[in-house]
Amino acid sequence: IKGIKSVKPHKTPNNKGELSFNIEKAILSSINTEKDIINIPLIHFLTSTLILSKIPNTSHLYFLGNNLINTSFILLNSKLSNNANIDSNFSGSTCVSLLFFNDILYSANVGDSRAIKGKLCSKTSTWKYEQLTRDHKATENDEAKRIIRFGGKISPFKEENGSYAGPERVWIKDKPFPGLAMTRSFGDQIAGSVGVICEPEIKEFMWKDED
Secondary structure, eight states: OOOOOOOOOOOEEOTTTTEEHHHHEEEEEEOOOOOOOOOOHHHHHHHOOOOOEEEEOOOOOOHHHHHHHHHHHHHHHHHHHHHTTOOOOEEEEEEEEEEEEEEEEEEEEEESSEEEEEEETTTTTTEEEOOOOOOOOOTTTHHHHHHHHTEEEEEEEEOOSSSSEEEEEEEESSSEEEESSSSSEEEEEHHTTTTOBOOEEEEEEEOOOOO
């Protein structure tokens, strides 16, 4: 993520007593793809699509942060899937986002893109680093259980000589695809049929002066 700074969400009242939050102005996002051949239209769509999420007027930060981010991720993935100009059957992207509400930092990610926080130690003038997000891989028990529950298969890539190489991947049973190395992503509709989801994992942190 480039140029991390505190960003206040732009909000405007409407005639239904709700607040409309401009999610692009509130969230710093990093869109990534692991594909050897990058789907440029897909990446451009994800990074440029504007999503306005309407939520009830409330000061409850947990409700605002978690529901705003979760809804926006799902809406964005739905728009991508319904875009006839972009083939997202075997193309997709991971994402990590940061949302600031005053001194509250929300991290949200799908896939294995990471958000890392640095904390400055005033006594030694050194930095300590903390990973804020969790990699969504098939080696994570809860992620693997969901894939299996949806009928998917988890195994490394099988070489022609029968040996296995690389990380655990997500497959459709008895099929040589999709072979996705993560368990959450935008797009990747074929992988979505066996439990790969776009729902972000959201964590909440207090943001301090030394962060």
